[in-house]
Amino acid sequence: MSNPRSAKTKKRTRIQQENEVKILNGALEVFSQHGFRGSTVDQIAEISGMSKPNLLYYFNSKEAMIRALLDQLLDKWLDPLRKIDPHGEPLFEIQSYVRRKLEMSRDFPRESRLFANEILQGAPRVQDELRDLKELVDEKAEVINSWIKNGKLAKCDPYHLIFSIWATTQHYADFDVQVKTVLGPGHSGPGRFEDAARFLDQLYVDGLKP
Amino acid sequence: MSNPRSAKTKKRTRIQQENEVKILNGALEVFSQHGFRGSTVDQIAEISGMSKPNLLYYFNSKEAMIRALLDQLLDKWLDPLRKIDPHGEPLFEIQSYVRRKLEMSRDFPRESRLFANEILQGAPRVQDELRDLKELVDEKAEVINSWIKNGKLAKCDPYHLIFSIWATTQHYADFDVQVKTVLGPGHSGPGRFEDAARFLDQLYVDGLKP
DNA sequence: TGTAATATTTACCAGACGGTAAAAAATTGC
DNA sequence: GCAATTTTTTACCGTCTGGTAAATATTACA
Known part of the structure; x- marks a missing residue:
């Protein structure tokens, strides 16, 4: 078999796991900085500390790398939204959501930029996932509407x-x-993230009216 | 002379002006959709309705095209911010600024994406302009601070x-x-832009507190 | 209308890039 | 320790792409 990932190999070698992590980390670094077309396999190989053919032994193509990245990303990306609790205190739930998203930007900026790049170019690879996103948003929009109906939110x-x-x-x-x-x-x-959090807390609750 | 733009030619032919416009329009279309590295000169040539060498007769390089675009863009981009009137009614000024920026997104989405692409990749071409931006923002931040001091704004x-x-x-x-x-x-x-405007109007003035 | 300047086309190139074949090296499991 | 498998390296290829040279066509202007 030419590629360990191509089939649904149940058994993954220690070396496979390590190298896949190294490669995906390198690919994330490069893709998030230069975009897909702006990145070269050689760059990813170098930053991952391995040769290009070796890298292509684990991922059949450049395309396969970004797909792997986007796949593992989208789940993580929706998590903060999923965590909104319909039975929580509305304003607090929204503030918490803002916090969680802000923490994502602080702790995973490369993932954010990778996603931004993808969407900016018309989301050619994640259209299906975007429909899943729509369903989740629809659901949470209903929650928010119920909060409004109950007079808990403007x-x-x-x-x-x-x-x-x-x-x-x-x-x-x-x-x-x-x-x-x-x-x-x-x-x-x-500290700018705390400044941002403070500002957004205020904005979403009280607005700017003195 | 190999290129009509290379020197500070005072006289620009009718054909030059027309073609430069055609090219820049095509380049904007392509760059904003695929990013700089993701775009090819052939694509721009085709969408502009001319051959690649002909196109390179007007702009020496692909790089020259995006620079021309970014140059003419940045001025326009800052205009809405410049228009904030220090002597206006603070909340109204902010709402107006939001409106103007929203109209830019509606009427010039390609320009917005071009700029977003540039910043996402670390702003390699517009670092100087970013410093100009900082000065303008510093100035307007002072205005906002004075509004706050006067109790006109939270x-x-x-x-x-x-x-x-x-x-x-x-x-x-x-x-x-x-x-x-x-x-x-x-x-x-x-109509989504009007919905957005309505939402943001409310958010920036009153927040979400019921 | 003739001619100098401008504009466009044809044919092409050198380098970068994604990817492959096959052999060599290392690892694993018995 | 040895055979089977996995991993890594070496050498390479076809294509795409930015850009150029030079010949040809068109335009502007006296």
Whole structure:
């Protein structure tokens, strides 16, 4: 068999597991920085510390690498949304969701950028997963609507609420360079995530009215 | 002279002007969809309706094309921020700014994606312009701080406020596919921008507290 | 209308890149 | 320790792509 991943091999060697991790980590590093077309297999090979043919022994193609990455990513990416508790205190649930998404941007910026790249180019590889996403969002939108109906939340469009949370939180990972440049050396340290959290907490609860 | 743009030619032929426009329009279309490395000069040539060598007669290189695009873009991109009036009514000024940015996403999604691509990959071509951006943001942050001091606006971090406006508004252009998929055929028409405007108006003024 | 300048086409190249074949080396399981 | 399997290396190939040279066609202008 030419490739250990091609069949549903139940047994995976120790070396296989290690190398697959090394490769996917390298691929994530490179893809998230240069995009798919902007990345070369040689780059990934070098950053992973192995030769190109060796790398292609584990993943049949460059395409196979990004697919593996996107597959394992999307599940993780939806987790914060799944955790919204329909029986929790609405405003607290939303703040918690914002926090979780902000932590994702802080702790997994490469994953965020990989995803952003994919969506920016029209999501050619994750259209099916996007439909799963829609179902989950529909479900949570219903929850939010019920909160509104119960007078626990101001009347608003739950979809655009969710979009705004995605946008504001992912911004810190995807537009990191811009954020750092604008904040300058003084305020662009790790503390910027707490500043962001504080601002968003206030925005989503009270808005800007004095 | 091999290239009409290379020198500071005062006189630009009718044909030059027309073709430069055609090329830049094609380049924007292609770059914004596939990113710089993901685009080929042949693609741009085809979409512009001319041959590759002919195209390279007007722009010396692929690099020259994206630079021309980014140059003419950045000025336009900052315009909405410049228009914030320090002597206006604070909440109204912010709402207006959100509107203007939202209109940019609606009317110039390709430009938004081009910019997003550039920043995502670490802004290799617009670092200088990013510093100009910082100065403008610093200036407007001061304005916002003065509004807060005068009790016209809730206390908040003006930088993160601006970030959140950028994020929420550009999201509709940059993540268009995702937005459309999640909203479904029913709500993803042009009217989604008005829905977004309504939501953001409310969010920025009153928040979500019932 | 003639001619200098501009614009377009044809044919091409060198390098980068994704991927492969096959042999050599290392590892595993008995 | 040895055979079977897995892993790694060496050498290579076809294609795509950015870009060029030079010849041809077109335009502008006196």
